[in-house]
Amino acid sequence: xxxxDLFEGGFGADVDWEKTKAxxxxxxxxxxxxxxxxxxxxxxxxxxxxxxxxxxxxQQFVGLDQWVATFxxxxxxxxxxxxxFTYPMGALPQNLIWMxxxxxxxxxxxxxxxxxxxxxxxxxxxxxxxxLGFTTPTVVIGLVLLFxxxxxxxxxxxxxxxxxxxGQVRNWLQEPQIAIYALIAGxxxxxxxxxxxxxxxxLAGIDPSLLESARIDGAGPFRRFKDVIWPLVKPVTAxxxxxxxxxxxxxxxxxxxxxxxSGGPNGxxxxxxLEVYQAAFSIPIEYGKAMVIALVELIITLPMAWYIARMD
Amino acid sequence: xxxxxxDDHDARTDGGTRTRDPPETAPDDFQDTGTRLVSKxxxxxxxxxxxxxxxxxxxxxxxxxxxxxxxxxxxxxxxQGWWHIEGMTVTFQNYAEAWTFKSGPMxxxxxxxxxxxxPSVLAVTLLGTMVAYPFARFDFPVKTGLxxxxxxxxxxxxxxxxxxxxxxxxxxxxxxxxxxxILVHIGWxxxxxxxxxxxxxxxxxEELEEAARIDGASRYQIFKSIxxxxxxxxxxxxxxxxxxxxxxxxxxxxxxxxxTDKKLAPQVLPLMKGRLQIDWGLVAAGSxxxxxxxxxxxxxxxxxxxxxxxxxxxx
Numbered sequence: 001x002x003x004x005d006l007f008e009g010g011f012g013a014d015v016d017w018e019k020t021k022a023x024x025x026x027x028x029x030x031x032x033x034x035x036x037x038x039x040x041x042x043x044x045x046x047x048x049x050x051x052x053x054x055x056x057x058x059q060q061f062v063g064l065d066q067w068v069a070t071f072x073x074x075x076x077x078x079x080x081x082x083x084x085f086t087y088p089m090g091a092l093p094q095n096l097i098w099m100x101x102x103x104x105x106x107x108x109x110x111x112x113x114x115x116x117x118x119x120x121x122x123x124x125x126x127x128x129x130x131x132l133g134f135t136t137p138t139v140v141i142g143l144v145l146l147f148x149x150x151x152x153x154x155x156x157x158x159x160x161x162x163x164x165x166x167g168q169v170r171n172w173l174q175e176p177q178i179a180i181y182a183l184i185a186g187x188x189x190x191x192x193x194x195x196x197x198x199x200x201x202x203l204a205g206i207d208p209s210l211l212e213s214a215r216i217d218g219a220g221p222f223r224r225f226k227d228v229i230w231p232l233v234k235p236v237t238a239x240x241x242x243x244x245x246x247x248x249x250x251x252x253x254x255x256x257x258x259x260x261x262s263g264g265p266n267g268x269x270x271x272x273x274l275e276v277y278q279a280a281f282s283i284p285i286e287y288g289k290a291m292v293i294a295l296v297e298l299i300i301t302l303p304m305a306w307y308i309a310r311m312d
Numbered sequence: 313x314x315x316x317x318x319d320d321h322d323a324r325t326d327g328g329t330r331t332r333d334p335p336e337t338a339p340d341d342f343q344d345t346g347t348r349l350v351s352k353x354x355x356x357x358x359x360x361x362x363x364x365x366x367x368x369x370x371x372x373x374x375x376x377x378x379x380x381x382x383x384x385x386x387x388x389x390x391x392q393g394w395w396h397i398e399g400m401t402v403t404f405q406n407y408a409e410a411w412t413f414k415s416g417p418m419x420x421x422x423x424x425x426x427x428x429x430x431p432s433v434l435a436v437t438l439l440g441t442m443v444a445y446p447f448a449r450f451d452f453p454v455k456t457g458l459x460x461x462x463x464x465x466x467x468x469x470x471x472x473x474x475x476x477x478x479x480x481x482x483x484x485x486x487x488x489x490x491x492x493x494i495l496v497h498i499g500w501x502x503x504x505x506x507x508x509x510x511x512x513x514x515x516x517x518e519e520l521e522e523a524a525r526i527d528g529a530s531r532y533q534i535f536k537s538i539x540x541x542x543x544x545x546x547x548x549x550x551x552x553x554x555x556x557x558x559x560x561x562x563x564x565x566x567x568x569x570x571x572t573d574k575k576l577a578p579q580v581l582p583l584m585k586g587r588l589q590i591d592w593g594l595v596a597a598g599s600x601x602x603x604x605x606x607x608x609x610x611x612x613x614x615x616x617x618x619x620x621x622x623x624x625x626x627x
Contacts, residue, residue: 019450022446023446025532026443026445026446026531027442027443027447029439029442030440030442031443033495033498033499033502034443034461034465034499034503035499036480036495036499037495037496037498037499037500038503039461040476041473041474041477041480042465042473044475045472045473045475045476048475056478056479056482113368116365120365125369126365126366126369129373132372135556135606135610135617136607137559137562137599137606139579140379140578140581140599140602140603143582144376144378144599147378147592147595147596150590152391153382153392153394153592155374189372189375192372193372197621197622198622201622246466246467249469250469250470252470252563256582257582272471273469273563277474277563277566277567280471280474280478281478290471290474290475294469294471294472294475295472297469298468298469298472301467301468302464304467305464305467306463308463309459309460309463
């Protein structure tokens with residue numbers, strides 16, 4: 001087999017070496033770093049999840065043992081608490097609960113606000129106000145939530161006092177069965193800005209004469225939304241949902257700032273990211289377990305990334 | 313003119329003054345000052361919409377407003393509630409304390425954050441464009457595989473690469489150094505940056521490049537004098553978004569930066585909580601110092617930030 005045959009499929013018989021060299025020179029530096037610091041470590045984790053680790057050093061192959069051990073670990077899935085729906089249920093169910101509430105809520109709120117602001121004067125300022133949280137470091141968001149839910153200094157409890165619910169005043173992030181919902185509310189607060197921004201630009205692309213003619217034809221606000229606006233913003237919705245899901249599955253700093261590395265008292269609002277950090281970087285070091293949990297995160301988000309790629 | 317009501321302004325052809333309010337979408341420039349002023353006063357349902365919209369927007373910033381208020385007030389007043397305005401004393405004591413905080417002074421932490429963020433953003437933008445250009449323009453054998461890898465990395469959580477990078481940095485002596493964290497950020501950002509710029513370049517017409525090629529320009533000259541300048545808006549978007557993400561990022565510094573004098577600003581903030589009573593003023597001042605940079609950047613380069621955000625998801 002000659003060397004040209006090797007490239008038969010891609011380059012055709014006459015290889016343009018000048019072009020090949022240019023491509024290599026352009027791509028080599030970026031792809032080298034991409035390979036060493038992104039692709040390499042991912043492959044490393046996928047491979048390492050089938051091995052036993054002694055701290056940071058790989059030992060012998062154990063097949064799926066590490067995976068089985070992780071799925072029976074109370075910190076990841078607490079099966080008995082899950083059956084009775086009592087927190088802590090483990091990081092995986094809690095992360096999924098977060099996703100199931102957060103994603104639809106922030107998407108719908110974002111669309112609602114985009115529609116509300118769409119043709120108002122000063123909409124730019126209004127949008128920036130709602131979007132501000134999304135440009136704030138997530139660790140600050142976590143600390144802000146801690147502050148908001150503080151029994152004395154927190155504005156949320158002050159609102160409860162003002163509307164006559166003194167009895168309800170408490171540190172919401174210390175309540176095992178409620179804390180996660182308090183945090184999810186904070187996540188929605190931040191993410192709504194993002195989905196509002198994306199929807200706003202989709203709405204701006206709608207031809208106003210289309211809405212006008214629908215109005216003239218006697219379509220009410222609901223019909224106008226359903227027949228004119230929705231079909232045009234529907235493709236954007238898929239992307240908003242996917243981006244929010246990826247954001248939630250990766251969530252880390254908010255939870256860390258609000259409840260420390262353990263994810264609140266007894267890990268009642270722990271998420272997958274925190275468990276990876278705990279397993280890999282706090283004593284006892286369990287590298288294999290950390291790799292399995294991180295791969296679980298990838299398995300959840302990969303189909304969505306695949307969907308985005310297919311849309312192209 | 314039959315079939316039109318007498319006040320139908322669309323039907324007027326004599327250039328006379330409009331007798332009806334212009335449609336909401338009419339550009340301001342075409343209206344005289346009087347009409348504009350009148351149309352600015354909302355009525356009925358529209359006034360309600362304004363009230364609701366402003367109410368919601370204000371509600372949305374209340375938590376951040378609280379943070380700002382707490383940062384300039386003494387702890388006794390914060391515990392009484394930052395929303396009590398009467399008897400408010402403004403102090404910069406909290407900022408002074410945060411600036412010299414002993415487990416990671418903000419003075420040092422903000423400097424560290426800048427030292428890591430600026431080079432990693434510039435590098436990923438330049439190297440990313442260099443990867444994206446052939447990716448958008450030429451065919452080569454492993455293209456589909458590369459495309460797939462970029463997608464996987466975009467979906468992957470940063471935790472997935474933490475273990476491998478920890479061992480790599482340990483082995484190369486780059487652990488707990490600026491360079492180590494910079495390299496991790498470049499490698500990690502490459503995924504979305506290449507994908508974003510590839511989509512942008514696919515939308516640029518190839519004619520200019522072809523014309524330059526016929527004139528005998530080399531591929532490198534074309535890249536430097538045509539591709540880069542024409543991609544400027546996209547490059548600014550990438551740089552702004554990447555800057556906020558790297559500046560705000562918490563997980564990578566937490567794992568890779570350990571010594572007190574190397575800590576980044578977001579990393580220091582949870583340490584400010586202390587053990588028993590949280591010193592809200594200190595936490596708030598540190599938070600404001602950390603978030604001020606990305607927020608000012610966002611406000612100044614909003615156009616690019618928003619355009620980039622939307623394009624990143626819409627393409």
